[in-house]
Amino acid sequence: xxxxxxxxxxxxxxxxxxxxxxxxxxxxxxxxxxxxxxxxxxxxxxxxxxxxxxxxxxxxxxxxxxxxxxxxxxxxxxxxxxxxxxxxxxxxxxxxxxxxxxxxxxxxxxxxxxxxxxxxxxxxxxxxxxxxxxxxxxxxxxxxxxxxxxxxxxxxxxxxxxxxxxxxxxxxxxxxxxxxxxxxxxxxxxxxxxxxxxxxxxxxxxxxxxxxxxxxxxxxxxxxxxxxxxxxxxxxxxxxxxxxxxxxxxxxxxxxxxxxxxxxxxxxxxxxxxxxxxxxxxxxxxxxxxxxxxxxxxxxxxxxxxxxxxxxxxxxxxxxxx
Numbered sequence: 001x002x003x004x005x006x007x008x009x010x011x012x013x014x015x016x017x018x019x020x021x022x023x024x025x026x027x028x029x030x031x032x033x034x035x036x037x038x039x040x041x042x043x044x045x046x047x048x049x050x051x052x053x054x055x056x057x058x059x060x061x062x063x064x065x066x067x068x069x070x071x072x073x074x075x076x077x078x079x080x081x082x083x084x085x086x087x088x089x090x091x092x093x094x095x096x097x098x099x100x101x102x103x104x105x106x107x108x109x110x111x112x113x114x115x116x117x118x119x120x121x122x123x124x125x126x127x128x129x130x131x132x133x134x135x136x137x138x139x140x141x142x143x144x145x146x147x148x149x150x151x152x153x154x155x156x157x158x159x160x161x162x163x164x165x166x167x168x169x170x171x172x173x174x175x176x177x178x179x180x181x182x183x184x185x186x187x188x189x190x191x192x193x194x195x196x197x198x199x200x201x202x203x204x205x206x207x208x209x210x211x212x213x214x215x216x217x218x219x220x221x222x223x224x225x226x227x228x229x230x231x232x233x234x235x236x237x238x239x240x241x242x243x244x245x246x247x248x249x250x251x252x253x254x255x256x257x258x259x260x261x262x263x264x265x266x267x268x269x270x271x272x273x274x275x276x277x278x279x280x281x282x283x284x285x286x287x288x289x290x291x292x293x294x295x296x297x298x299x300x301x302x303x304x305x306x307x308x309x310x311x312x313x314x315x316x317x318x319x320x321x322x
Contacts, residue, residue, distance in 0.1 A: 002030045003101065005086035006075035009092035010037040010065050014046050016093040016235045023096035025054060031082065033058045035075040038065035058082075067205035067263075069213075072184055076199055078222065080191045091185035093235040094125070103230035104188045107176065111225070115190045118222025121215065123186035123230040127237055135177025135226050136170040140218075144180060149274045150285040151268055152191075153292075162195075175228045182214040183222050184233055196220060203320060207260070208267035215274070250296055252306050261306055265313035270320045 007022050009017050017034070024032050036044060037057060044061065051057040060074060065217075072089060081086050086108075088101070104121050112119045124132065134142035146154040187210075197216035200209055217224055252261055276282050295302045 001085045002083065003086045003105075004031045004079040004082070004086065005029045005034060005090055006033045006035070006069055006072065006079055007089045007090045007092050007094070008035045008071040008075060009039055009043070010071075012040045012043055014043045017043075018046070018050070018247075019235065020090060020092060020097050021054075021057065023321065024090075025056070026098075027096050027101040028058070028089070029101065031056050031058060031079070031084065033060065033075050033079055033082075035060045035062065035071040035241050037062050037067075037071040042130060042178055067095065067202065067209070068184065069200040069204045069206065069209035070202035072203055072210075072213075073200040076194060080194060082287055085309060086188065086189055086190055088123075089184045089187040090232070091183075091234075094121075094123075094185045095233040097231040097233060100230040100232065101157055102241050103227055107225070107227050107230075108188075112190075113148040115192060116199075118193065118217060118220060120182065120187050120189040120193060120224045120302045121221070121230070122182045122224055122226045123188065123231050124226060124228045125183075125186060125231045125234050127234050128183070130178055131169060131182075131226050132228065133168075134179050136174045137168050138171070138174075138178040139168075140178045141275075144272070144275060147282045148278050148285060149272065149275075150282060150289045151265065151272070153285055153289040155285055155288055158292055176225055179224050179226050180215065180218050181211040184213075185234075186230075187214065187224075188230075193217070193222075196222075202321075204267050205259075205263050206267075207264040212267070215271075249291065252310070253303055258309055262313045262316075265310050266317045266320070269314055269317040 007017070007020060021032055034047060034057065036047065047057070047059050051059060060078060062071065062074070076087060088104070090096070100123055104123065107121055111117070122131070130143040134140055145152045148154065148159050149157070186268070197220060200213045204212055214224060246258070256260065294307060297307045
């Protein structure tokens with residue numbers, strides 16, 4: 001069996017990427033495919049030096065940043081054509097901890113020895129605690145929030161959280177379990193999975209493209225299993241995971257990238273329609289969220305331009321194909 005790692009990098013993130021590559025070499029993967037998504041020339045030079053030292057590294061150069069969906073699409077397809085049996089997706093800052101791959105191999109052998117089950121395993125990342133809570137509460141959809149939420153906002157859930165403590169019970173002894181969606185970083189699967197669910201949709205560009213891709217497994221009756229003993233360490237925290245510093249802050253204050261805000265909102269609004277069962281309640285959540293966000297932005301004039309980007313993104317979500 002051959003095990004290929006696929007990672008995507010952009011800009012100048014070579015310091016993260018070198019650590020990730022080194023950790024993968026120690027884990028004993030057969031090939032490391034690096035998709036350079038419009039990286040700086042200095043990064044490409046460093047990557048080519050690493051390739052001379054480690055011939056298991058393959059570099060796919062894209063001149064411009066085409067987005068994570070397209071880059072992972074190209075990397076996964078390339079791995080399949082190079083006869084990879086198993087593909088392990090990683091972000092360029094997902095440092096692999098000792099025996100992470102060994103744990104995946106072990107679980108796969110027990111759960112799917114004949115590769116005839118629609119299955120993906122998922123390595124654990126501690127800064128995405130919600131995934132751990134999902135399996136230990138036996139609620140695979142926990143990370144997606146309540147049905148009819150708008151960008152994670154649900155008015156009744158907010159009121160409930162203000163006046164009562166969460167009654168969710170967690171079984172801390174659970175070390176692996178089912179989740180409904182997964183990030184790219186940590187997904188591990190047999191190449192045959194792609195024959196069933198297809199490749200990532202490049203129209204999503206970035207943000208929530210991994211949820212759209214992985215949710216196809218769940219939709220088709222397959223399983224995504226989080227393995228806590230297979231651990232990755234995020235060397236950098238994504239802007240949308242950073243907690244607001246005060247009640248008058250939002251996650252949008254964590255970046256000034258128009259693309260990051262636009263695609264995060266557009267794609268998430270499109271994706272959450274999978275869980276909309278009450279249009280009226282959904283609209284209430286939508287308009288309350290936007291009113292609250294507008295008021296917050298008024299108190300932060302230097303960030304107010306972002307509100308128009310968010311509105312534009314919400315409108316454009318209607319143009320994505322189902």
